[in-house]
Each structure stands twice: as C-alpha cells, then as structure tokens.
Amino acid sequence: MDPRYCAQDVLLCNLCNKDVLQSHCEACNISLCLNCVGKHLSDPSKRHNVMPYSQRNQQQQHIIPNYPKCPKHSEKHCELYCESCDFPVCSTCLSSGYHRGHNLSDVLQKHSSKKESVKRDLEELQEIIRPEFQKVASDITAVKANLEKHYEGLTTAVMKQGEDYYREIEIIVNKRKSEIEEIRAKNLKILSKEDDEIASNVLEIKQKILDLEKILSSNDVTLAFSYISRNAEFRNLLPKPNATYILPILSPPKFNTEQLSNFFGSLSELSVTTDDLEYTLKRTESHSSPPARPLLDKSQLITTLFTNFTNLSSISCFDGEEIWTFERNIMELYNLQGKLMESIKTKSKNYIYDIAVMKSGDLVYADPKARTVNILKNKQIEEVIRLQEWSPYYVCSTFSNDLLVTMNSDDGQSKVIRYSGSTEKHTIQFDNKGVPLYSSDVFLKYVCENRNLDICVADNGASAVVVVNQEDELRFRYTGYPSSSKEPFCPYGITTDSQGHILISENLKSCIHILDQDGQFLQFLGNCILQSPWGLCVDNKDSLFVAQSSNGIVKKIKYM
Structure with missing residues (x-):
C-alpha cells in the first residue's frame, strides 16, 4: 500500500465520500478523488485551482472556513454569494435557475470584505466615537459642578437679605428657598437625564466593540453576515456640549414696607436653549411632529x-x-x-x-x-x-x-x-x-x-x-x-x-x-x-x- 494513503479510511473524497482523495482544489477548498476532478471542474461559476493533495497550501489545511448553511437546502453549504439578491447561495440554488443572470462572487471574498467593514467600524468606535462621548460626559459633569456653585450663590444672596428683615419675613425667605430648590432640582434633572443617556450610549458602544472584536477573531462566516453596522446611529446620537442655560436670577426691588414679599424679588424660570445645537439625543417625540428624516439616495x-x-x-x-x-x-x-x-x-x-x-x-x-x-x-x-x-x-x-x-x-x-x-x-x-x-x-x-x-x-x-x-x-x-x-x-x-x-x-x-x-x-x-x-x-x-x-x-x- 502506498504510505501516502495509509489513512484511506478517513481521507475520502469530499464529493463522493467513497474513493481516496488524491487532488485538492485550493480555490474551493475541497479535496477530490480522480473520478470527481472532472465533475468539479465542469462547474463554470468560479475559477478552480486543482493540484495534487500533497502540494496543497499548508496554511489552508488548518484554516477551514465555516461556510454558512443554505436556508432553503439544509443539507448544503453556501460557497457563493449572490450580489443581486444580497445573500449566500448553494449549488442547488444555482441549479434551480432562480439566480440565472445574477452577479455571483466567492463567499469567502465577500466574508473578507465584510470583515474589513467591521474593522473600520471598530476603529471608528474606539478612536473617534467613544472618546467624543466620553468628552461630552466630562463636559456635562463640569456644567453640573458650576450649577451647584450658582445655586449656592443664589441661596446665599437670599439669606443675606433675610438677615436685615429676618423677624418679619422669615416665611418669605423659606418660600424663596423652596422655589430655588425646586428649580435647581428641575435643572439638575434635565442634565442628569442627558448624563444618563450619554452613559447608556457609552455602554452600548462598549458592548458593540466587544461584539465586533468577537467577529474579527472568529472564522464563523455567519457572524459576519449577521452583523449590521450601528456606527451611523451612534454618530447621529453624538451630542455637542455647551447647551445655553438661562439661569434664574434674583431681582430684589428697593425697600417697600407695604409689600414685604417683594423684598426678595422673584426667581425667573429655568430656560434651556437647545434648538441650535447640532446633535440628536434619544428623546420622546410627539405623535404629530416626528423629527425630519431624509430619504436615502440608495435603499x-x-x-x-x-x-x-x-x-x-x-x-x-x-x-x-x-x-x-x-x-x-x-x-x-x-x-x-x-x-x-x-x-x-x-x-x-x-x-x-x-x-x-x-x-x-x-x-x-x-x-x-x-x-x-x-x-x-x-x-x-x-x-x-x-x-x-x-x-x-x-x-x-x-x-x-x-x-x-x-x-x-x-x-x-x-x-x-x-x-x-x-x-x-x-x-x-x-x-x-x-x-x-x-x-x-x-x-x-x-x-x-x-x-x-x-x-x-x-x-x-x-x-x-x-x-x-x-x-x-x-x-x-x-x-x-x-x-x-x-x-x-x-x-x-x-x-x-x-x-x-x-x-x-x-x-x-x-x-x-x-x-x-x-x-x-x-x-x-x-x-x-x-x-x-x-x-x-x-x-x-x-x-x-x-x-x-x-x-x-x-x-x-x-x-x-
């Protein structure tokens, strides 16, 4: 017996699964017996590269692609990709005639291009989008700290006026303090909500990075094909800092004994201007006024x-x-x-x-x-x-x-x-x-x-x-x-x-x-x-x- 074929009970032809394999098509990554070589070469849908099995690419022996199973023919694997229909197809799909005239490509080449797209998304998430989200989160933290100082200053101003008229206007002072606290809470609630949204987006990005790293480290073709990029969504969600807050101010009038409540002036309403900002956060939109969304040039x-x-x-x-x-x-x-x-x-x-x-x-x-x-x-x-x-x-x-x-x-x-x-x-x-x-x-x-x-x-x-x-x-x-x-x-x-x-x-x-x-x-x-x-x-x-x-x-x- 030829020592090269001492494992003949194991190394059988991938097509007929009966005879000992002697050749290998490197383009299709399939091993063949002599009887099946001609049948394999008769498939004109791709170029073939048949060689003796012993001369096959050594790296190809260890990296066997995980071809996706055909959704319509469960016993078949998809080795081609129909560009016209935008999904993988098997040999039975091709023989049915449904894809006649369609553009076909090698599924591994398509897999490679998909991974390149995943790699670009990963780099953008790691190097651009995530740092920008983190920067905005840091800016909001600084704004919150300045707000605390502002509201503390308002409270101090009210207390200073109260020292002059404390006995007569103690009730009014407490009332004004309560109003300040209410508006401050409202202001902080707005910022905290945006802060929470930023934190939530950062967590989503972190998870997406882990998912993309998993795809890049895997040879599972199905993972890459099931991947849908969310980078555009994250870019649209990226906020810009420096919202304009028209903060409440204290406006005390001149002393008037007949109107004690006016001694401490009034607090203006909290006003937050965001109309001119160039960013979109996840907000609840009314049924009658959805945000404008342009049509894509190509669906x-x-x-x-x-x-x-x-x-x-x-x-x-x-x-x-x-x-x-x-x-x-x-x-x-x-x-x-x-x-x-x-x-x-x-x-x-x-x-x-x-x-x-x-x-x-x-x-x-x-x-x-x-x-x-x-x-x-x-x-x-x-x-x-x-x-x-x-x-x-x-x-x-x-x-x-x-x-x-x-x-x-x-x-x-x-x-x-x-x-x-x-x-x-x-x-x-x-x-x-x-x-x-x-x-x-x-x-x-x-x-x-x-x-x-x-x-x-x-x-x-x-x-x-x-x-x-x-x-x-x-x-x-x-x-x-x-x-x-x-x-x-x-x-x-x-x-x-x-x-x-x-x-x-x-x-x-x-x-x-x-x-x-x-x-x-x-x-x-x-x-x-x-x-x-x-x-x-x-x-x-x-x-x-x-x-x-x-x-x-x-x-x-x-x-x-």
Whole structure:
C-alpha cells in the first residue's frame, strides 16, 4: 500500500465520500478523488485551482472556513454569494435557475470584505466615537459642578437679605428657598437625564466593540453576515456640549414696607436653549411632529425572510419584530429569523385578500365570501362585522385604532367605511359632485391612513392612488410618474410612514413609488433589490417590509 494513503479510511473524497482523495482544489477548498476532478471542474461559476493533495497550501489545511448553511437546502453549504439578491447561495440554488443572470462572487471574498467593514467600524468606535462621548460626559459633569456653585450663590444672596428683615419675613425667605430648590432640582434633572443617556450610549458602544472584536477573531462566516453596522446611529446620537442655560436670577426691588414679599424679588424660570445645537439625543417625540428624516439616495437591504408560501400579496406588522402574512386561507406569523411562530386557518376556510395588525397586536382580516370582518385574539377568531349586500376585501388599522375597510357591492359599487369596533362611523364613496371616488373593480383596493389622517386607496382598476382628507374631500389622485413608457400605472400595495410619505408598489415593474403627503413624486425604490413587490408595511421605526409575490420572500429595507 502506498504510505501516502495509509489513512484511506478517513481521507475520502469530499464529493463522493467513497474513493481516496488524491487532488485538492485550493480555490474551493475541497479535496477530490480522480473520478470527481472532472465533475468539479465542469462547474463554470468560479475559477478552480486543482493540484495534487500533497502540494496543497499548508496554511489552508488548518484554516477551514465555516461556510454558512443554505436556508432553503439544509443539507448544503453556501460557497457563493449572490450580489443581486444580497445573500449566500448553494449549488442547488444555482441549479434551480432562480439566480440565472445574477452577479455571483466567492463567499469567502465577500466574508473578507465584510470583515474589513467591521474593522473600520471598530476603529471608528474606539478612536473617534467613544472618546467624543466620553468628552461630552466630562463636559456635562463640569456644567453640573458650576450649577451647584450658582445655586449656592443664589441661596446665599437670599439669606443675606433675610438677615436685615429676618423677624418679619422669615416665611418669605423659606418660600424663596423652596422655589430655588425646586428649580435647581428641575435643572439638575434635565442634565442628569442627558448624563444618563450619554452613559447608556457609552455602554452600548462598549458592548458593540466587544461584539465586533468577537467577529474579527472568529472564522464563523455567519457572524459576519449577521452583523449590521450601528456606527451611523451612534454618530447621529453624538451630542455637542455647551447647551445655553438661562439661569434664574434674583431681582430684589428697593425697600417697600407695604409689600414685604417683594423684598426678595422673584426667581425667573429655568430656560434651556437647545434648538441650535447640532446633535440628536434619544428623546420622546410627539405623535404629530416626528423629527425630519431624509430619504436615502440608495435603499439598503437589511433582512431577507423566507416563508412557506410561494405567492405573497399582503403583509402586516407593528413593532417590526414579528411579521404576519398569508396565502389563500392560511395566515402565518414569522419572527425576523424566519422562524414560523403561528399558523392559523380562516374561520370559514374561505380565501382572503388582506390582513392588518391592530395596535393591540391582534390580527384583523376580511372574508369577502362570508361578508365578514374578523379578528384573531389569543389564537381564537371572532367575527367583528357582518355585512349584507357588500363584500369586504381590504382592511387597515388607523392611528386611533379604528378600522378602514374597502368593499364592493353586488351591483358593482365601491366604498371605504371607517369602523370603531363594529360601529360604522362614516362612509367614503362620492366626491362633492356626487361622482364615485373609486372604480367598480372588485379587487386591488388596498387602503391605509396617513399621518395627517388622509385616507389613501391604491385603486388598481382606476390606475390611480386616490387620497381624501378627514372631511372626505378629494385631495388628489396620483396616476404615476410621467415617463416615455406607454405602460399604465398599476398600483398594488400601499403604506405610509412617520414622515407622511406614501409608498406604492408596482408589482409588474418591480418598483415602489415614494410620494410626499401632498402627492408629489420623490423617488423610486427597489429596482435593484426587489422582485415583484406586492404587499407593503412600515414598522414603528420606519423600516419597510415588502412581500414579493413571485417567490414568497419578505424583504426588510432601510430607505430613510
């Protein structure tokens, strides 16, 4: 027996797992028998470098990459990366033809570039962002110390005046001291809150640094691919020092025996000016005035989620941690890791066309054949609304937790009704001239409410998005972005975000239109990362979720 093959029971071909290995492809890091070399070289998706096994790179023998498992073919590992779809693929994925014409690269090269990005983030966090946070925290500590001196000076001034009139005005002195203490506490509370926020951010950065160091020290490809940079978020949170505090002052008038309370003057209110500062801290924003957020020049794919379905038309979520979707008469709940959390059939077993998540987290769906609107609570389905001559198709939950339902009658009319629970509040059907607002087509009238309380309907049959205000007055119709193409505008899904943007999917053109709340076109989204978008929803952090009708995939996209 050849002594080079004395371990032939162990060192077998990585492809057939039967014959003794004799060759090694260094490009693919795979060992081969003579019979499998030709089969391996027939794969044109990458360049190969086959050599005798004994001459393989010695360093390569000890560093075996941990290829990620394919999410669709659990028995396969992904050795390639699809740049067009932005996720790893295996050989079975390629043979399916789905990635035909897509740009492919080596998964290890992609892993290397990901690590370079992680390394840059780590350096920025360590050398720039963390020191700046620490500097601002130090500045706030100094401001707090100066404030103590200022308030001590105020108290001393009041006590000095009190020595002259102590017997007569002892009550007033104590009152003024109490006022000073109250304002001082208010001032310190403001600073302490900012100090706590800075400390919290520093802790988050410290943990992020540990996570990045772990990724850099690991050969686990999955860790690098699951990494999402937060450096931009930390940069936006970085505060600038020197807030302008208009501190209280004591303003004593001239002595007046008839107005003893005026002997000690009055304290001005604490005023903190931060409007001109160039930083953003985590603050609670009011519902009606969210901070302005510009659109990205190029949207970013954050997550790709595979469902059990093949034809998705609707999707709904609230907090962005779990996603509801459906196909035919089955509704399923997924987490962002693609794990199926719940699967429910409609009560009537009828096919449905739309779903919506309420603020309570309960799921609502319309059943046109049964002429009912139903709610799923604690895995139990309850009927909320029953209609007689109208069939409900599409639903949405409003900011006030009402329901908007689009429906069609037996004689071909269309309308939108707002419900509070099972009570009908008002109907939207005609404009001020008595002309129907919506087409008579039965299908594809997705509905949503905008932040300014406009009601937006994607009316596919009319090739328009129809928007009415709170008084049911027609505000505008959007009929598509002007172009040289003769293809009509075909709206499918619709949703809105915290900025009042209106997002409309065009399934056949694989794009999403973004409008402002007045119907002005802003930009297209998605030609490079979307395929047949249909259902849309935006979570409470303005992340966009898109259901692709052609392949049952849900994509999470950052566009602001």
